[in-house]
Amino acid sequence: MAATQVLRSEWTKIRSVASTLWTLSLAAVVTVVLGVLISLLSKNEFDKMSAKDRLSFDPTYISFAGMSLGQLAMIVFGVLVVSNEYSTGMIRTSLSAVPQRGTFLFSKMAVATGLAFLVGLVTSFVAFFLGQAMLGSHKAAIGDPGVLRAVIGGGLYMTLIAVFSMGVATMLRSPMLSLGILMPFFFLISAILGNVSATKKIGQFLPDQAGSKIMQVVTPIDDDVPYGPWGGLGIMVLWVVVAVIGGYVLLKRRDA
Amino acid sequence: MIEAVGLTKRYGDKTAVYNLSFQVRPGSVTGFLGPNGSGKSTTMRMILGLDNPSAGQVTIGGYSYRKLPNAPRQVGALLDAKAVHGGRHARNHLLCLAQLSGIPARRVDEVLGVVGLQDVAKKRSKGFSLGMGQRLGIAAALLGDPQVLLFDEPVNGLDPEGILWVRNLMKSLAAEGRTVFVSSHLMSEMAVTADHLIVIGRGQLLADMSVRDFISHNSADFARVRTPGTDPAQREKLTAALTEAGGQVLPEQDGALRVTGLPLPRISDLAHDADVRLWELSPHQASLEEAYMRMTQGAVDYRSTTDQRAGLQQQLPPGAVPPQMPVPGQGQPGWYAPPPPQQGGQPFAMPQGQPPAGPYGAPGVPGAGEPNPYAQPAQPAPAQSAPAQPAPVQPSAAPAQPSAAPDLTKPEDAR
Numbered sequence: 001m002a003a004t005q006v007l008r009s010e011w012t013k014i015r016s017v018a019s020t021l022w023t024l025s026l027a028a029v030v031t032v033v034l035g036v037l038i039s040l041l042s043k044n045e046f047d048k049m050s051a052k053d054r055l056s057f058d059p060t061y062i063s064f065a066g067m068s069l070g071q072l073a074m075i076v077f078g079v080l081v082v083s084n085e086y087s088t089g090m091i092r093t094s095l096s097a098v099p100q101r102g103t104f105l106f107s108k109m110a111v112a113t114g115l116a117f118l119v120g121l122v123t124s125f126v127a128f129f130l131g132q133a134m135l136g137s138h139k140a141a142i143g144d145p146g147v148l149r150a151v152i153g154g155g156l157y158m159t160l161i162a163v164f165s166m167g168v169a170t171m172l173r174s175p176m177l178s179l180g181i182l183m184p185f186f187f188l189i190s191a192i193l194g195n196v197s198a199t200k201k202i203g204q205f206l207p208d209q210a211g212s213k214i215m216q217v218v219t220p221i222d223d224d225v226p227y228g229p230w231g232g233l234g235i236m237v238l239w240v241v242v243a244v245i246g247g248y249v250l251l252k253r254r255d256a
Numbered sequence: 257m258i259e260a261v262g263l264t265k266r267y268g269d270k271t272a273v274y275n276l277s278f279q280v281r282p283g284s285v286t287g288f289l290g291p292n293g294s295g296k297s298t299t300m301r302m303i304l305g306l307d308n309p310s311a312g313q314v315t316i317g318g319y320s321y322r323k324l325p326n327a328p329r330q331v332g333a334l335l336d337a338k339a340v341h342g343g344r345h346a347r348n349h350l351l352c353l354a355q356l357s358g359i360p361a362r363r364v365d366e367v368l369g370v371v372g373l374q375d376v377a378k379k380r381s382k383g384f385s386l387g388m389g390q391r392l393g394i395a396a397a398l399l400g401d402p403q404v405l406l407f408d409e410p411v412n413g414l415d416p417e418g419i420l421w422v423r424n425l426m427k428s429l430a431a432e433g434r435t436v437f438v439s440s441h442l443m444s445e446m447a448v449t450a451d452h453l454i455v456i457g458r459g460q461l462l463a464d465m466s467v468r469d470f471i472s473h474n475s476a477d478f479a480r481v482r483t484p485g486t487d488p489a490q491r492e493k494l495t496a497a498l499t500e501a502g503g504q505v506l507p508e509q510d511g512a513l514r515v516t517g518l519p520l521p522r523i524s525d526l527a528h529d530a531d532v533r534l535w536e537l538s539p540h541q542a543s544l545e546e547a548y549m550r551m552t553q554g555a556v557d558y559r560s561t562t563d564q565r566a567g568l569q570q571q572l573p574p575g576a577v578p579p580q581m582p583v584p585g586q587g588q589p590g591w592y593a594p595p596p597p598q599q600g601g602q603p604f605a606m607p608q609g610q611p612p613a614g615p616y617g618a619p620g621v622p623g624a625g626e627p628n629p630y631a632q633p634a635q636p637a638p639a640q641s642a643p644a645q646p647a648p649v650q651p652s653a654a655p656a657q658p659s660a661a662p663d664l665t666k667p668e669d670a671r
Contacts, residue, residue: 002358009355016348017341089339093396096304096333097356099322255307 006098006107014111019080024115027073027158028123034066035127039134046138058218059140060150063131067154067215068187070123071161071208074116075182078165081112082247083175095256105170105251109244113163120158124151146217149229153214156233160211161186164240170247211236257282257435258303258404262312265298265459272298273459275312280437280454282403285430287450287467288439289548291556295459296439297335300408303437304333316404328357332397333406337389337413342382346373346392349381350399357400367395372421386413394422404435411445423449443548447471457552471544479520481527482512482536490532497530498523512536 014020042062046054085091098104128151132139140147169178186208193203203209204225213225213232227235258280265273273295280286290296301307303314305321316324316331324330340349350364368374371391376384381392390413397405407426411419426449430436440446446453446467453470455463463470481498483491495505495513503518515523520539527534 005356005358009352012348012352012355013341013344016345016352017343019343084341088341089336090341091339092301092304092306092335093333093339093353094356095306096321096331096335097328097353099305099324099327255301 003103003107006103007111010108010111013108014081014115017084019084020077020115023073023077023080024119027070027077028119028126030073031064031066031070031123031158032127032130034069035063035131036066036134038065039063039131043135043138052221056218056220057138058216059132059135059138060128060147060217061215062135063128064124064150064154064212064215066127067158067212071158071186072183074120074158074162075165075186076179077116078112078162079169079175079178079182081108082166082169083173083178086173087175092256101251102248105248109163109166112166113159116162117155117159120162121152121155123158124154127154140217144217146229150215150217153229153233157211157214157236160233160236160240161208164207164236164243167240167243167245167247171243171250205235207236207239210239258314258316258437259318260299260303260312260314263299263302263309263314264311265295265302265307266310271459273302273309273456276456276459276461277312278454278461278464280435281452282435283430283433284451285426285436285438285449286452286454287446288437288454288456289441289443289446290439290456290462291441291552292558294457294552296441296456297408298459299456300333300335300406300437300439303406304331304335326357328353328402329359329400330402331404331406332400332402333408334390334393334397334410335406335408337386337393340381340384340389340392343380345378346381346384347377349392350395353396354399359399363399363401367398370398371395387415387418390414390422391418394425402434405429405437407436407438409439409441411440411442419445443545447544455548455551457554457556462551470547473547477516477539477541479515479518479523480508480512480536480538480540481515481523481534484533484535485511493530494527494532497526497532501526 039059039062042057046057049057085094094104095101128142128147132141142148142151165178165182168182169175172178172181190203190206190208193199193206194209195203210227210232213227214229216229225232260279261277263273263276264271276295276299288296288299298307299314302309303316303321313320315321319325321327321331344352347364347368350367351361354361354364365374365377368377371394373388373391373395376388381389384392390410394407394410397407407422410422410426414422423445426436426438430451438446438450450467452466453463454461455470463473465473481494483494491511491513495507498505498513498515498518501518501522503523504516506514506516508514518526520537524534524537527537
C-alpha cells in the first residue's frame with residue numbers, strides 16, 4: 001500500500017465534506033475579526049493604562065487575541081476529521097481498504113495537519129497585519145525582533161491544536177465525547193487553572209498556555225514562566241505527541 | 257478462498273463466535289445464514305481483519321487479511337450500507353475508496369453504472385434510500401474487481417427488481433470463478449442464490465453443506481394420506497399395513513396420516529392391497545425456510561413475545577362505548593361500505609365472507625377473535641344490507657366483532 005495513494009484518498013475525503021470548509025473558515029474568520037476588534041479596543045484604552053501595563057504592552061500578542069475563540073473551531077475541525085469515520089461507520093470500509101492502520105491514521109493526520117497549517121498560517125498573518133493596522137501608533141512591525149517568530153508561531157499553534165484534537169478523537173472515537181472533553185478543557189479548565197494563583201504552576205504546562213507563549217513578543221514584567229517561546233511550543237508538541245501515539249496504539253489494538 | 261479455523265470471538269464474557277471452522281470456495285456463491293445476533297457480522301469483520309479473533313484464525317488465500325498484499329484489489333466487501341459520510345457525494349465516496357487502492361477514477365464511473373446510480377452520482381448520500389445505499393455499498397465492493405467478495409445482508413431494503421439484480425450479480429460473479437460469501441437471515445433468498453450454505457446459530461456452526469444436501473437432509477419429505485373420516489377402522493388397517501411395509505406413520509390432528517419412508521405409488525398399492533379407500537394421497541416437502549427454522553430454533557437469541565398490552569388497555573365501565581379509532585371515512589356514509597351486492601358483489605371482501613366455521617375461517621376473519629377497529633366504519637352498511645340481514649347489528653354498543661361478522665357474511669346471503 002503506497003502511502004501516496006492513501007494521502008490522495010484522504011485529500012478527496014477531506015475536501016468532499018462541507019464540515020472542512022465550515023470549521024476552517026470559521027476558525028480563520030473568528031480569529032481575525034476578534035483580533036481586529038480587541039486591537040481596536042486596546043488602542044483606545046492605551047492612554048488609560050497603568051505604566052506597568054504600558055511597559056508590557058504587546059501589540060503582536062494582542063492581535064492574536066481572537067485565537068482563544070478561533071482555536072475552538074480548529075478543535076472541531078480536528079475532531080470531525082477523525083470521528084467522521086467512526087460516526088458514519090466509514091472506518092470499517094477504510095480499514096478494510098487499508099489494513100495497515102498506521103498508514104491510514106498518519107496519512108489522514110498528515111493531510112488534515114497540512115491543511116490546518118496552511119489555514120493557520122494565513123490566519124495568523126492576516127490577524128497580525130489587520131490587528132496592527134487597528135493599533136495605529138502602537139503597532140509592531142513584522143521586522144521587529146521576535147515578531148516574525150510570533151506570527152509563524154501563531155500558525156503553528158493553531159495547527160498543533162488541530163493535531164491534538166485529532167489524537168484525542170482517535171482515542172475517544174465519538175465526536176460528542178471528544179468535543180465534550182476538549183471544549184471545556186481549552187475554554188474553561190485551562191483558563192481557570194491559569195488564573196487561580198495556587199494552580200497557576202500547573203496551568204502553565206497545559207498545551208494551550210504553554211503553546212501560546214510562542215506568540216508573545218514582549219514578556220510581561222512579573223513573568224515567572226519557566227520556559228521561553230520555543231520551550232513552550234515544545235511542551236505543547238509533547239502533549240500532541242502523547243495524544244497521537246495514544247490514538248495510534250488504541251487504533252492498532254482495538255476492533256474497528 | 258476463505259478459510260476459518262477455530263475462529264472464536266469474545267466480547268467480555270459474551271461469546272459472539274465460538275470455534276467456527278469453514279471454507280468458502282471460489283466459483284460458487286456461499287450463503288452465510290443465521291438468526292439475528294448469531295455472529296454473522298462479527299465473522300465478516302474478522303475475515304476483513306477489522307476485529308481480532310480471540311482465538312483461531314481466518315485467512316484469505318492463505319494470508320490473514322492485514323497481511324494480504326494489496327488487499328482492496330483482492331477482496332471487496334459490503335458490510336454496512338449506511339457506513340457512508342452523508343455529506344459526501346456518491347461519486348466522491350467511491351473515488352476516495354478507489355484512490356486508496358490506486359484504482360483509476362474511470363473505474364468509479366463504471367461501477368456507478370453497474371449498480372445503476374449514475375444519475376445520482378453527484379448527490380449527497382444522506383438523501384439515499386436504504387436500497388440506494390445498498391447499491392452504493394455494492395459498488396464499493398466491486399471497485400477493485402476483486403476475486404473475493406463479501407456481502408453482509410446485501411438485499412436489505414432492495415425492491416424486487418433490485419433483489420433479482422443482486423441475485424444475478426452474485427451468480428455471475430461466482431460463475432467468473434470468484435469467491436462470493438453472502439450473509440443473510442432469509443433462507444428463501446439463499447435457496448435461490450447460493451450453491452453452498454454455512455449456517456450458524458449463537459456463534460456456532462450448525463451446518464456446512466451444499467444447498468441440495470441441506471434440503472434433502474433437513475426437509476423431511478412425507479406423504480399425507482387421508483382415509484375416509486367416517487371409518488376409523490380403515491385408518492387403523494392402513495397404519496398397520498404401512499408400518500409393516502417399513503414406513504413411519506404419524507397421525508395428524510385432523511385425522512390424516514403423515515407417512516415417511518415409502519414412495520407414493522407404494523402407499524397407493526399397499527392401500528389397495530389392504531382394501532382401504534383413500535381420500536387424499538399427496539406429496540409434501542417441508543420448505544427450506546421450515547428446515548432452517550427447525551435448525552436454528554434453539555439458537556434464536558431474540559424471540560418475540562405476544563404483546564400483552566398490560567396496563568395499556570383501559571378498563572371500560574360495563575356498557576360503555578369502546579373508544580373508536582379515527583378511521584378515514586367515518587361519518588361519510590358509504591365510504592368504506594361494500595358496494596351493494598346486486599352491482600356485482602364485493603371483489604375484495606370475498607375471502608372474508610366465508611363462514612367462520614370453515615377450515616380457513618379462523619385466520620380469514622380478522623374481526624372474529626379480537627375487536628377490529630377497521631370494522632367500525634362498516635356501520636353505515638346496515639342500511640344497504642338490511643334486506644338480507646341475518647342477525648341484529650349493534651353498531652356502536654358492542655365491540656366490533658358482532659357488527660363485522662354479520663356484515664361480512666352479507667354477500668353470502670345475497671347470493
